[in-house]
Amino acid sequence: MKSNNDNSVTTLVHIHCQQFKEWTTRPCPTEGSHTLYKWQVKLHSFFSSTLVDSILVFCYFPARMTTAGKIIKCRAAVAWEPNKPVVIEEIEVAPPQSNEIRIKIVATGVCHTDLYHLFEGMHKDGFPAVLGHEGAGIVESIGPGVTEFQPGDKVIPLFISQCRQCRFCKSPKTNQCEKGWAADKYDVMAPEESRFTCRGKKVLQFMGTSTFSEYTVMNQVAVAKIDPAAPLDKVCLLGCGICTGYGAAVNTAKVEPGSTCAVFGLGAVGLAAVMGCNAAGAKRIIAVDINPEKFEKAKVFGATDFVNPKDHDKPISQVLSEMTNGGVDFSLECTGNVEVMRSAFESCVQGWGISVIVGWTDLADVATRPVQLIGGRTWKGSAFGGFKGRDGVPLMVERYLEKKLMLDEFITHETTLDQINDAIELMKHGKCIRTVLKVASE
Template identity: 50%
Template sequence: KDSTGIHVITCQAAIAWTANAPLSIEKIEVDPPKPGEVRIKIISSGICGTDKHILEGKDKVPLPAILGHEGAGIVESIGEGVTSVKPGNFLIIPQYSCLHPKGNFFIPPTGLMLDGTSRFTCRGRKIYHLYGTSTFTEYTVVHEIAVGKIDDGAPMDRVCIISCGVPTGFGAVFNTARVTPGSTCVVFGLGGIGSAVVMACKASGASRIIGVDINEEKFPWARDLGVTDCLNPQKLEKPVQEVVVEMTGNGVDFAFEAIGLIDTMVSQLEAQFGGWVLPVNMRYTLTS
């Protein structure tokens, strides 16, 4: 119990002890929220490509940690001074605070809360947070600035993707690239981010949206979202960027890379002949 009578919660979480190893389901203790913090019962969490990069050791964050950074949940308790939410409120947990129209605040990647401590322990060891979020757990603690109150009737099993995937894709299209009506676009990668990019290109009035992926199971879904042409680079006789340039005459107006590979970033650049270039996965530079 802390000074305001809030208890430590014991629950389960998926711990990343090291990179290149499976997540381990463990019993953890979650401390009460400190001033300005919110403790949340997680209802759903997306799995982002960035979680995968961390587990593969490609993105370095302090470990052991509780990964996951696109979650939806219900406020369990609040720390002193929290005014924007109260217990029982439904939330999404974006990793950004976007109050300023020109910028956002990204929680520093120290793996700790802003006071320099962690709210998680497992088997007596301190467990790090991820980007001030950590959603692969039954309960988490985040800063008040990293929560977004949503309607009680929101579909809690799906709304979590509005915390990361959807704003990353829509932000890239609307805020950074500013796709124009009638334009041609190519989207490399038709996963979570790529799907959001496709939806935003369509909403911007793009007349042709070429989707590129090596997993053809993504194609019917991508077509439903707005992709007009699907390409599997593994089935082409020449580099995909050459095919895109041929299909479009002189390249596309806007190219998006939503995979996270150097090779496909180069293809994305080359698919575009004098237009906007936008690597979706340049984290910290994109708005959401």
């Protein structure tokens, strides 16, 4: 049996079946019992069968004796410079310091924001870095002062923290936090905060998370503890894209039952916005994209109408206005293109229409004529769907476990960390919705 390098107990149950005169192996169905006798009693009850006549339990406590408090050497995808493929390297991950948690990343999605930093942002001082911010994993060890987490907990790293103490965290008006990781203008943790080194050089942590690594270290205010039953290769998507789109509709726009909505851009974030509009009770949801292949997928999440701007010789805002008797009640822009942002805003009905910018860019300015605002439209922005992460993400996980939220349907490709550059190319050329990378075993 292999050590799984985490602090949870790894247990195998060997069951002797007299009928087949052989031993079989199954995972232990119980957790939290530290007495072999209690385990055996529970297991005999669990596997109650005339076929089972003997049970042996083997327990391993690997990381508690091998990695806690020590530097871990592990694999990570390092972006050494902009506009170049990332490189799988062996990095060193320092132990967690005060109020910090070291997490073994089990799975991560690849998001457009990772590509934006790598290919579009072109921040020469934001490298080398380990990208990735849409992951899920298991707590490996904790630093002094950590009270809410224990080794073995399943968690989702958060790129927007929630300290629950600052004026922002105490306000229901925002999900921003004053006490999060100290990001500079390059969207990475300051060098003195990073716990990564590679080839003797400090490696920056992207958005405070860096989920393209087998291990990462984060402040406890930026980690959400989730249900231990949650499949990490699915709920990792709640670390960014799904919460971002879904929450933009439900939390930021506050889509109303019976309303008409338009969603611009049908990537993972846009499809999640469609799902959010549907969950909020919108009567009509118009999906807008220049790729007609995405329309059938949008229908799965609740879209009722589809518009391809390339099929029309007039502005898309005019097309939608004609379709909806003057404009939509809510529009959500999920492309990051400033021209589309303006179109989405001007697609809203005058008087009460609300448009939410969800797509991300800082390479260009967005503008409109003042009369568009004076007429009563509202323009808003949304980060991480307005979710206060430590509170909201666990609830989203529960919705998924209760089959009230779709996640599996977003995953079009699954691969490993070794194939990350292939996953990046799929995203770059619009050939996937979400690719999930298997980073480490549970």
